[in-house]
Amino acid sequence: MLRSYLRLILFTLGLLVGVQVPGFIEDYAKRVDAHRLEAEQGLKGFRDTAQRFFKGDLDALVAHYRASSDPVMRSDAESVAQLVARDSLLQREWQALQGPWYQSAWHVLISANPELRKETLAAYSYQLLLVPEAIAWGLGVGLLLAWLVESQLLLLGWAFSGGGSRKAQERHWH
Known part of the structure; x- marks a missing residue:
């Protein structure tokens, strides 16, 4: 009877953890989008300048700033380059989250930007x-957690009993 309650507790814990997954992915996506829009706004003036003089090529604008004899322009080149790099990173993150749910989940779990993931988790x-x-995530994680823990405990019990008797094995499975 105690084992049944432990299974229920594990399943419930997994269920509660699992239902958080879609909300976290959605929060991460909203954070990425907000930062992306902010980066675009910060680059707006530079994009206009690049459009007028460099056919829209921001890298050419940065190269021009770096090659300038004016120390102020050379100094600003690094600032603009950082803005361009940040915008590029956020665009890639945003694109990675536009695919199917499993692709977004995998991206957030494995290859999301650590800074943005940490920021999302903190908030x-x-x-x-x-x-x-x-609901699907909750049920899936709940079943997986309960199954994994029970399997591990059964394996440990089997290993410590030296393989156990057939009668003991049948008892564990019923």
């Missing part, structure tokens, strides 16, 4: 979304 407030994706 994340736990929520209980009752949308199909959250």
Whole structure:
């Protein structure tokens, strides 16, 4: 009976963790989009200048600033280059989140920008979304966690009992 309650607790814990996944991915995507829009706004004037003099090529604008004999222009070249690099990073992040749900989830889990992921986690407030994706994530993580922990415990029990008798093995599976 205790084992059944432990299974339920593990399943419930997994369910509660799993339903957080879609909300976290959505919060991450909103954060990326907000930063992306901010970066675009910061580059607006430089984009206009690059459009007028360099056919829209921001890298050519930065190269021009770097090659200038004016020390102020050379100094600003690094600032503009950082803005361009930040905009490029945020555009790539945003594009990676535009695919199917499993691609977005994999991206946030494995290759998301660490700074943005940390920022999102720090500001994340736990929520209980009752949308199909959250329910599916919750059930999946709950079942997986319960199955993994119970399998590990059964393997440990089997290893410490030296393989155990057939009767003991049947008892564990019922």
